[in-house]
Amino acid sequence: MVASSAPPLERASKLARFALVGSPNSGKTTLFNALTGLRAKTGNYAGVTVERHSGSLRVDDARQKPAEIIDLPGTYSLDALSEDEAVTVRVLRGELDDELGGGLDGVLVVADATTLERSLPLLAEVLALGRPTLLVLTMIDELRARGGTIDIFELRRAIGIPVVGIVGTKGVGLDDLKLQLAEVQTWSRAPTTTVHSTTTERFAWADDVLGRAARLAPGASQLTQRIDSVLLHRVFGPLFFFAFVLVFFQAVFSGADPLMDLLDSGIGSVADALANVLPPGLLSSLLCDGVVRGVGSVLVFLPQIVLLFAVILFLEASGYMARAAFVVDRLMGFVGLEGRCFIALLSSYACAVPGILATRSIPSPRHRLITILVAPLTTCSARLPVYALLIAAFVEPTPVFGPLTAQGLTLLALYLLGAFSTLAAAALLGRGLVRGRSLPFYQELPPYRWPSWRTIAQQIWQRVRIFLKRAGTVILAASILLWLLLSFPRRDFPDGTPTAEQQQVILENSYAAQVGRAMEPVFAPLGFDWRINVGLLGSFAAREVMVSTLAQIYGHGDADEGDEGLTSRVREAMDAPTAFALLVWFVYALQCISTIAVMRRETASWRWPIIALVAMGVFGWCGGYLAYTLAS
Amino acid sequence: MDLLDSDLPAPAIEVSTTLTEASTQSLAELGRNQVARVVAIDPSASPRLAALGFCPGTMLRADRRAPLGDPMIFEVRGTRLALRQRDARCIRVSLV
Numbered sequence: 001m002v003a004s005s006a007p008p009l010e011r012a013s014k015l016a017r018f019a020l021v022g023s024p025n026s027g028k029t030t031l032f033n034a035l036t037g038l039r040a041k042t043g044n045y046a047g048v049t050v051e052r053h054s055g056s057l058r059v060d061d062a063r064q065k066p067a068e069i070i071d072l073p074g075t076y077s078l079d080a081l082s083e084d085e086a087v088t089v090r091v092l093r094g095e096l097d098d099e100l101g102g103g104l105d106g107v108l109v110v111a112d113a114t115t116l117e118r119s120l121p122l123l124a125e126v127l128a129l130g131r132p133t134l135l136v137l138t139m140i141d142e143l144r145a146r147g148g149t150i151d152i153f154e155l156r157r158a159i160g161i162p163v164v165g166i167v168g169t170k171g172v173g174l175d176d177l178k179l180q181l182a183e184v185q186t187w188s189r190a191p192t193t194t195v196h197s198t199t200t201e202r203f204a205w206a207d208d209v210l211g212r213a214a215r216l217a218p219g220a221s222q223l224t225q226r227i228d229s230v231l232l233h234r235v236f237g238p239l240f241f242f243a244f245v246l247v248f249f250q251a252v253f254s255g256a257d258p259l260m261d262l263l264d265s266g267i268g269s270v271a272d273a274l275a276n277v278l279p280p281g282l283l284s285s286l287l288c289d290g291v292v293r294g295v296g297s298v299l300v301f302l303p304q305i306v307l308l309f310a311v312i313l314f315l316e317a318s319g320y321m322a323r324a325a326f327v328v329d330r331l332m333g334f335v336g337l338e339g340r341c342f343i344a345l346l347s348s349y350a351c352a353v354p355g356i357l358a359t360r361s362i363p364s365p366r367h368r369l370i371t372i373l374v375a376p377l378t379t380c381s382a383r384l385p386v387y388a389l390l391i392a393a394f395v396e397p398t399p400v401f402g403p404l405t406a407q408g409l410t411l412l413a414l415y416l417l418g419a420f421s422t423l424a425a426a427a428l429l430g431r432g433l434v435r436g437r438s439l440p441f442y443q444e445l446p447p448y449r450w451p452s453w454r455t456i457a458q459q460i461w462q463r464v465r466i467f468l469k470r471a472g473t474v475i476l477a478a479s480i481l482l483w484l485l486l487s488f489p490r491r492d493f494p495d496g497t498p499t500a501e502q503q504q505v506i507l508e509n510s511y512a513a514q515v516g517r518a519m520e521p522v523f524a525p526l527g528f529d530w531r532i533n534v535g536l537l538g539s540f541a542a543r544e545v546m547v548s549t550l551a552q553i554y555g556h557g558d559a560d561e562g563d564e565g566l567t568s569r570v571r572e573a574m575d576a577p578t579a580f581a582l583l584v585w586f587v588y589a590l591q592c593i594s595t596i597a598v599m600r601r602e603t604a605s606w607r608w609p610i611i612a613l614v615a616m617g618v619f620g621w622c623g624g625y626l627a628y629t630l631a632s
Numbered sequence: 633m634d635l636l637d638s639d640l641p642a643p644a645i646e647v648s649t650t651l652t653e654a655s656t657q658s659l660a661e662l663g664r665n666q667v668a669r670v671v672a673i674d675p676s677a678s679p680r681l682a683a684l685g686f687c688p689g690t691m692l693r694a695d696r697r698a699p700l701g702d703p704m705i706f707e708v709r710g711t712r713l714a715l716r717q718r719d720a721r722c723i724r725v726s727l728v
Contacts, residue, residue: 081680203690204689217710232705330702440715442719
């Protein structure tokens with residue numbers, strides 16, 4: 001049905017265009033998804049960080065017409081205080097028609113039928129722009145269930161524009177809405193008397209209109225009140241919040257493990273199979289080591305990213321995320337952030353890439369930027385293999401307290417150092433390095449609702465697509481570049497030289513080794529020799545690549561030998577102060593192409609990723625130097 | 633467009649004397665379940681507060697505070713919104 005209902009291509013140029021406008025939690029995304037199916041296109045508006053969502057209307061009836069639906073960012077008002085709202089206003093005024101490929105034929109204002117008293121003033125602002133406008137009332141089932149009423153026929157008369165009531169999650173009313181979209185020319189227009197210049201006037205207008213439409217506001221959601229009396233309770237609330245953080249952490253860390261292992265071994269077997277099929281030589285090495293293993297080392301994080309977003313989006317759509325942000329807001333306030341930043345930072349413990357993508361729910365641009373900048377300082381899971389290797393090699397498993405050993409304590413200390421640095425950096429950035437004023441903090445606590453799985457699936461897919469696009473472009477290019485540096489210049493070996501030995505000789509004389517030697521004066525104060533420097537270069541693909549690069553460079557890159565072999569070789573090759581300097585360096589340094597790429601995308605400039613790269617490098621160097629000096 | 637182009641003035645925490653009449657108080661001082669009517673908003677506060685429903689004449693009810701005392705929830709125009717005290721202080725209300 002989906003395939004057959006796609007609009008014919010030749011008509012695409014004459015498509016009617018509709019924009020969806022509505023406040024956050026109005027059911028706008030669910031409606032957009034119901035209208036367009038999973039065929040939405042996402043992109044960015046040129047030069048800004050605002051996401052562009054558009055999709056073609058799913059037509060399933062001869063009387064309906066193909067159309068393009070543009071989902072504008074959720075907004076409470078058109079006073080354009082944030083970048084999102086500025087884009088909404090510009091689209092509605094027709095200033096971005098060229099970018100969208102044509103002008104708007106109509107505007108759909110989406111309003112939650114249970115909160116019309118709050119959401120109708122936005123309609124008044126849209127009506128003032130003079131475009132053909134239709135009001136969509138969502139969640140009319142919930143309105144009835146909570147004892148509220150609205151006479152849609154009278155509301156239509158009172159406002160003067162078409163009004164359609166729907167239940168987005170169940171598809172109720174969508175056919176009627178699609179028929180209305182086919183007849184945009186016939187939409188009645190609101191009288192000019194609806195133009196109001198002040199917020200107070202718009203609220204008065206809303207009250208007047210609702211009064212004429214037999215409005216009875218719904219009672220409070222009993223279920224929500226009962227759940228909140230526990231989840232926001234003075235004692236149980238924080239307890240539940242900590243339990244939530246623990247479960248979240250555990251789920252994201254270990255829940256994705258089996259799939260990640262599977263993917264890892266799958267990528268390994270693909271590389272091995274390629275190596276067997278292709279004649280040994282450069283092409284084989286490029287494809288196996290450069291492309292498959294290089295991109296694979298980043299792709300491995302995909303299950304974790306999917307799981308992370310599944311959990312976050314579920315909690316967001318069900319209403320708990322707003323409560324979690326509410327409970328923790330005060331703590332985040334100490335470092336100049338707000339509750340919603342906490343969720344993004346928590347996600348960054350799995351991987352900074354989804355963490356940075358999760359900052360989209362932070363309305364204040366300033367808070368959002370600070371969170372993006374400090375997210376790479378949280379201890380992402382790619383650091384763990386490096387920490388594990390170095391700790392195993394240089395810290396004795398001496399019992400310290402109960403089951404805690406010196407090794408465990410060292411790991412804990414590294415996590416704490418990361419967490420402290422994240423918060424300290426946020427506080428510093430908030431104190432003056434990042435200018436601009438925050439919006440007032442406001443957080444709507446919507447009633448608890450059962451999420452729409454389709455909407456969640458669509459949103460996960462949008463984020464996964466961003467990640468895959470990165471893996472296919474920037475990360476692929478970087479992997480090939482690294483491979484070139486690590487495997488050239490080539491040299492001839494007498495027949496019968498073991499492959500591992502060949503690899504080691506090539507590596508020792510590679511361009512990467514030359515770069516590594518050139519870096520020695522910089523990193524010598526930290527005790528790093530050229531081999532560690534090559535590892536640092538390699539770890540830009542993903543931090544845990546450090547481990548495999550070290551395995552290659554310290555010789556006999558056989559996987560069969562196991563971790564034990566590598567640990568002992570690392571112990572022979574470097575001294576303890578160097579290892580501690582390296583650990584501290586890894587706490588700070590922004591060595592991750594994916595993170596840099598996603599920072600660039602989310603801040604729409606190279607300025608911030610470059611500042612972060614340099615600043616974290618300086619911190620890493622200073623911290624490493626301190627650790628080296630103290631340990632020597 | 634720069635990400636940080638909103639160079640708005642910082643909200644004054646102190647409310648001008650014309651607003652501090654005996655019968656009014658700041659929104660931040662409301663106790664749980666107290667019902668009040670918005671009287672005025674500090675002119676230097678963000679226009680967003682009014683757009684969220686805290687505009688003069690509106691009735692609201694204070695709900696619970698977060699476990700650490702801040703922010704607090706207000707029920708206004710059929711929605712529940714959490715505001716920080718710092719922002720709530722910009723709004724004057726009279727008890728009903």
